[in-house]
Amino acid sequence: MSAAAQAKRLRGDDLEVVVLDRGRHTSYSACGIPYWVGGEVDGPDALVARSPEEHRRRGLDLRLRTEAVGLDLAAGVVHARDLDAGTDLRFGYDHLLHATGAVPVRPPVPGIDAAGVFGVQVLDDGQAVIDHLAGLPDGARGVVVGAGYIGVEMAEALVRHGLRVTVVDKAPEPMTTLDPDMGAMVHREMECLGIDVRTGTGLLGVETGADGAVRAVVTEDGTLPADVVVLGLGVRPATGLAREAGLPLGDAGGVRTDLRMAVPGHEGVWAAGDCVEVFDRVSQSWLHVPLGTHANKQGRVAGTNLGGGYATFPGVVRTAISKVCGLEIGRTGLTERDARAAGFRYVVGRIESTTTAGYMPAARSLHVKVLAEVGSGRLLGAQVVGFEGSAKRIDVFATALWNRMTVDEMTGMDLSYAPPFSPVWDAVLIAARKTADLLQPPGGG
Template sequence: MAAAERMVVIGGDATGMSAASQARRLKKPEELEIVAFERGHFASFSACGIPYWVGGDVTGRDNLIARTPEEHRARSIDLRMHTEVTELDVPGQRVRVTEHEDGGPGTQRWVGYDQLVLATGARPVRPPLPGIEAPGVYGVQTLDDGQALIDALEKNEDLAGEGAPGGGDGVRRAVVVGAGYIGVEMAEAFVNRGYQVTVIDRGQQPMSTLDPDMGALVYDAMCAMGIETVRNASVTRILTDARGRAAGVATDDGEYPADVVVLGLGVRPETELAAAAGLPLGESGGLLTDLAMRVRDHGNIWSGGDCVEVLNLVSGRPQHVPLGTHANKHGQIIGANIGGDYATFPGIVGTAVSKVCDLEIARTGLLERQAAAVGLQFETVVIESTSRAGYYPGTKPMHVKMIAERRSGRVLGVQIVGRENAGKRVDIAAVALHAGMTAEQMTGLDLGYAPPFSPVWDPVLVAARKASAAVRAARPN
C-alpha cells in the first residue's frame, strides 16, 4: 500500500484550518496525513470579534473559538500548538519548525511535505515610535492580545485615571491610534466600558476605506457620540509615567492623556518566510496565487487569507484585502483542490461593513481615487434617504454614495453611512458589482418592501436612479 501524502499547514486560523478540514472531508487519514503548525495559544478563532469581546457584547473568550485543537485532532488533523515555522526549503520540500511547548528556547527539526499551505495571515502595523513597547500599549490582532487588554482593564479600572498625566480625576481615558475598522470598533468598545475616548488618525477623515465626503459623516457622528476624533495627526511618541507605563500619546500638535493606548493602524501580509524562500509577492507584499489558490509557478504550494493578494473584479488589479470572509473561502478552495476535488476563487469586489456605536458604515467596489488610479472615468452621486418609510416610527437617515462608469453606466462602487439596517444594504450593491450591472439595471431590481423595512424606493435604488441620470447627462449629444 502506497504511503499517505503529507499536507503541511502553516497557520492554525481561518484559512489553514478550513483547508485542513476540507481536505480531511475528502481524503481519509491513510490517504492524506495532515499536520498543522500554529505558533500561538489559540486556533480557529474570530479576530473580528475581539473588539466586541473587549466591549462586553460577547461574553467569554471561548465564544470566539470555532473549534479547539482537541476537536481538530479528533478529526485526524495533527494540529501542533506553540510551534513556529522558521524556514521553508522549497527545493527539498520541507519546513524547519521550532517547538516551544515547555516555554524554553524550543526544539528545532525539519518536517517534509508533499503539499504545503501557507496561511500565515497578517501582522499589525506597529511603527518604531518612542514608548511603543511600554506596558499599557495594546494591539488587538489575536486572542492573546484581547485577553491581555481585558485583564489590564479589569485590573486597573478601579484606579479611575490615576495612571494618566493629570489623572486621578475619576475619569478613565483611552486613546485609540488609527481610525480604520479596528480603530472605530475599539472606540465603541471603550465607550461601552465607560471610558472617555480619543481617536487619533493621520487621515483627512476617519475610515480611509471611504471617500472623504462619506468619512466626514463618520467624523461628525463620532464627535456627536462624545468620541474626540483628531484628524490629520501623526503620533510622534507614546507618553510614559514614572513607572514606565503608557500614559498618553503625543502628536506634533498636542498631547492626549490615557490610561490605555490601543493600536489600530491596520495590517500587512505576513510573508517573511515566503519572501526568504523566493516565492512570488505582489506590490503589497502579499503572495501571488492562481485561481485555485496555488502559489504561482509552484504546483504543490498553496496560500490564502490575509497573506495573499486577490483580484479585484472591478478594477482588474490585485489587491490585499484582509477579511475573514475571504480567508475561510480560500481555505475551503485549497482543501478541495488538495483533496482531489476542484474549486477556484474568482476574486472580490471589496465589500466590508462595520459600526461605531449605532452608526453603520459599509462600502463595496472602488472609491473615487481607486477608480481614477486605474484610468476609469465616472460620475458620482450622494443621496440622503431613510431606513424605513418616512412616516413609520423609528426611521433613521441614511446616506448612500454611488460611483458609476461614464457612458457605460456600470456600477463601480457604493458607500453607505447610516443607522439601523444601513450596513447590510451594501450587499445589494455587492451582488450588482459581481454581476457587472449598470446603475440603470439596478433601478429595476425587485427588492422587498414594507414600511417597517424600507421606503417604497430603497435608498440603494434611489442612488442608482440618480447615478443613471448623471450618466445619461454626461453622454455626448
C-alpha cells in the same frame, strides 16, 4: 484550518494533515474581539468556532505553540520550533499550505513597545487589553491610534469601559475605506458618543512613566495623556517566511497565487488568507484585502484542491461592513480615490433616504453614495452610512457589482418592500436612478 479541514474531509485516511500554529487557539473570530472587549459578547470561548480538540477528533495533527521558522522548498521540509519545550522540529511534506495571516502595523516611533500599548489581532491580545483595563482607575484615558475598522470599534469598546477616549488618525476623516464626505458622518457620530477625534494628525511617539508603562501619546497636534493605547493602524501580510524562501510577492507584500490558490512556479506550494494578495474584479488590480470572508473562502478552495478536487477563488469587489455607536457603515467596489487611480471617468450619485417607510416610528436616515462609469454606465462602487437597517443594503450593490450591472439596469431590480423594512422606492433603487440620470446627455436625448 478551513483548508486543513476541507482537505481531510475529501481524502480521509489517505491524507495526513499536520497543522503548525504558534498560537494557543484555533478557528476563532478575530473580528469579534472588539465586541468582547466592549462587553457585548462573552468570550473568549464564544468567539471560538471549533476548538483544537474538535479539530484533532476529526483527524488533524494539530501542533499549537509550534512556530514555523524556515521553509526548505527544494527538500520539501518545514523547520519549526516548539515554543514551550524550546526544541527544534522538522516536518517533511508533499504539499505545503502557507497561511501565516497578517500582523498589526506598529509604527517605528519611540515608546511604541511600552507596557499598556496594544495591538488587537489574536484572542490573547483581547484578554491582555481586558486585564489592563480592569486595573485602571475611574476617569482613565485611552488613545486609539488609527480610525479604520478596528480603531473605531475599539474606541467604542473603551468608551463602554468608562474611559475618556481620543482617536488619532493621519487621514482627513475616519474610515479611509470610505470617501472623506462619508467618513465625516462617522466622525460626527463618534463625537456624539463623547470620543475626541483628531484627524490629520500623525503619531510621533509614546511617553512612559518610571515604571515603563505608557503615560502619554505624542502627536503632531500635541501630547495626549493616556493610560492605555490601542493601535488600529491596519495590518500587513506576514510573509517573512515566504520572502526568505523565495515565494513570489506582489506590490502590496502579499504572496501571489493563481485562481486555485497555488503559488506559481512552486509545485505543491499553496497560500491563502491574510498573507496573500487578491485580484480586484473592478479595478483589475492586485491588492491586500485582509478580511475573514476572503480567508475562509480561499482556505476552502485550497483545501478542495489539496484534497484532489477542483475549486477556484474568483477575486473580490472589496465589500465590507462595520458599525460605530449607532451608525452602520457599508462599502463595496471603488471609492473616488480608487476610481481615479484606476483611470476611470465616473459620475457620483448621492441620496439621503430612510431605512423604513418615512411614516413608520422606526424610520431612521441613511445616506448612499454611488459611482458609475461614464459611457458604459457600469456600477463602480457604493457606500452606505446610516442607522439601524442601513448597512446590509450594501450587499445589493455588491451583487450588482459582481455581475457588472449598470446603474440603469439596477433601477429595475425587483427588491422587496413593506413599510417596516423600506420605502416603496428603496434607497438602493433611488441611488441607482439618481446616478443613471447623471449619465444622460443634456436634454435627456
